[in-house]
Amino acid sequence: MTDSPIRKAQPGFRWERVDLARYKEEGSAPFRDITRQVLFHEHDLPCEWRYFEIAPGGYSTLERHRHAHAVMILRGRGRCLVGDQVHAVAAHDLVRVPPLAWHQFRADADSPLGFLCLVDKDRDRPQLPDAQGLAALRRTPQVAAFIRTGDESSG
Amino acid sequence: MTDSPIRKAQPGFRWERVDLARYKEEGSAPFRDITRQVLFHEHDLPCEWRYFEIAPGGYSTLERHRHAHAVMILRGRGRCLVGDQVHAVAAHDLVRVPPLAWHQFRADADSPLGFLCLVDKDRDRPQLPDAQGLAALRRTPQVAAFIRTGDESSG
Numbered sequence: 001m002t003d004s005p006i007r008k009a010q011p012g013f014r015w016e017r018v019d020l021a022r023y024k025e026e027g028s029a030p031f032r033d034i035t036r037q038v039l040f041h042e043h044d045l046p047c048e049w050r051y052f053e054i055a056p057g058g059y060s061t062l063e064r065h066r067h068a069h070a071v072m073i074l075r076g077r078g079r080c081l082v083g084d085q086v087h088a089v090a091a092h093d094l095v096r097v098p099p100l101a102w103h104q105f106r107a108d109a110d111s112p113l114g115f116l117c118l119v120d121k122d123r124d125r126p127q128l129p130d131a132q133g134l135a136a137l138r139r140t141p142q143v144a145a146f147i148r149t150g151d152e153s154s155g
Numbered sequence: 156m157t158d159s160p161i162r163k164a165q166p167g168f169r170w171e172r173v174d175l176a177r178y179k180e181e182g183s184a185p186f187r188d189i190t191r192q193v194l195f196h197e198h199d200l201p202c203e204w205r206y207f208e209i210a211p212g213g214y215s216t217l218e219r220h221r222h223a224h225a226v227m228i229l230r231g232r233g234r235c236l237v238g239d240q241v242h243a244v245a246a247h248d249l250v251r252v253p254p255l256a257w258h259q260f261r262a263d264a265d266s267p268l269g270f271l272c273l274v275d276k277d278r279d280r281p282q283l284p285d286a287q288g289l290a291a292l293r294r295t296p297q298v299a300a301f302i303r304t305g306d307e308s309s310g
Binding site for chain 1: 159160161162163164168170173194195197199200201202204222223225227228229235237238240242244245246247248249250251252253254256271273274275
């Protein structure tokens with residue numbers, strides 16, 4: 001029945017009655033090899049609960065916004081930028097992305113990175129870094145080596 | 156450093172800088188063998204994200220409230236009552252508990268049941284069933300056999 005309160009997990013980090021969506025519209029922002037599934041978007045809950053999965057070597061968009069993220073890694077390994085620090089992350093680690101912190105998630109080359117991400121349903125749109133913002137980020141060598149903006153040659 | 160945005164997962168479904176709390180005050184409501192960890196309670200997010208773990212054979216309180224729950228099973232196996240139906244649940248299954256639905260989670264006898272639970276930070280207190288409410292629930296044989304109210308002999 002379609003109104004069951006249970007949606008069973010399926011193989012491959014899919015769920016019954018949950019669509020596999022694009023992460024974002026192609027061309028709207030730089031990203032690579034990432035999918036999005038909205039697990040809960042309810043009229044009686046103020047937050048939206050999503051699952052993102054980045055394929056090996058892929059990355060989410062380098063961005064910031066006024067709304068916060070609460071993240072739990074569900075699968076695999078990778079690294080994430082939060083503010084001006086890069087952190088290694090693995091299954092069940094918790095990540096808080098504060099308002100206006102630049103952030104980007106990257107899967108390791110040999111592992112997917114799947115994570116749960118909680119946000120306010122009522123939220124502002126992400127901002128991308130302009131040239132000045134990128135220059136500021138790149139002043140930290142570890143950050144310069146980490147970030148992906150879609151202008152890199154592959155690898 | 157204590158203000159790191161990352162809290163690493165620890166063995167046994169614990170996390171850095173997350174307290175292991177009582178589920179509820181002893182004697183406030185019937186429950187057995189269950190712990191609570193608040194993973195995210197942030198000033199800039201309207202929801203609270205918790206992890207509950209029920210030991211083998213244990214159960215959460217049979218209750219209802221106006222606020223909704225969004226649940227993902229993270230570990231183990233068990234069953235849950237939502238409304239007037241009992242469902243088997245296992246890792247990564249999603250459960251929606253609608254407003255005013257009676258609900259109770261039970262771990263299997265040979266497995267813990269750990270689950271993530273999302274709620275509005277601003278929420279009403281749980282209601283326990285009175286004698287009339289219990290009688291109504293027990294009209295469904297499957298529900299009568301499932302629910303635990305603390306009055307059972309052990310087993």
